[in-house]
Amino acid sequence: MIRWDRNGDGQYLAVELPGTERTLPAQLALLAMGFLGPEQGPAKELGAELDARGNVRAEHGRYATSIRGVFAAGDCRRGQSLVVWAINEGRGAARECDRFLMGRTRLP
Numbered sequence: 001m002i003r004w005d006r007n008g009d010g011q012y013l014a015v016e017l018p019g020t021e022r023t024l025p026a027q028l029a030l031l032a033m034g035f036l037g038p039e040q041g042p043a044k045e046l047g048a049e050l051d052a053r054g055n056v057r058a059e060h061g062r063y064a065t066s067i068r069g070v071f072a073a074g075d076c077r078r079g080q081s082l083v084v085w086a087i088n089e090g091r092g093a094a095r096e097c098d099r100f101l102m103g104r105t106r107l108p
């Protein structure tokens with residue numbers, strides 16, 4: 001079992017409760033955990049700024065993070081959302097990467 005605690009930034013963290021482990025026989029197990037936010041490892045390793053919800057801070061339309069040449073889009077930038085928004089942001093981020101690398105872009 002786990003207990004949900006908050007860290008100093010107000011984010012929820014799952015804390016395992018020792019001694020509550022058990023094994024149940026099953027042919028299939030589905031975990032419905034919901035969206036817990038983007039993985040923090042890569043952003044922290046790069047030193048990218050995060051917003052109050054733990055998402056990578058990157059302005060919409062530019063997708064540039066606080067690290068020069070590093071871009072973020074989709075759920076890691078805006079939080080849990082519809083897949084069509086992630087696709088749209090991925091295309092926008094690709095356009096901004098092209099502009100960064102080539103100095104201009106012809107991508108829509």
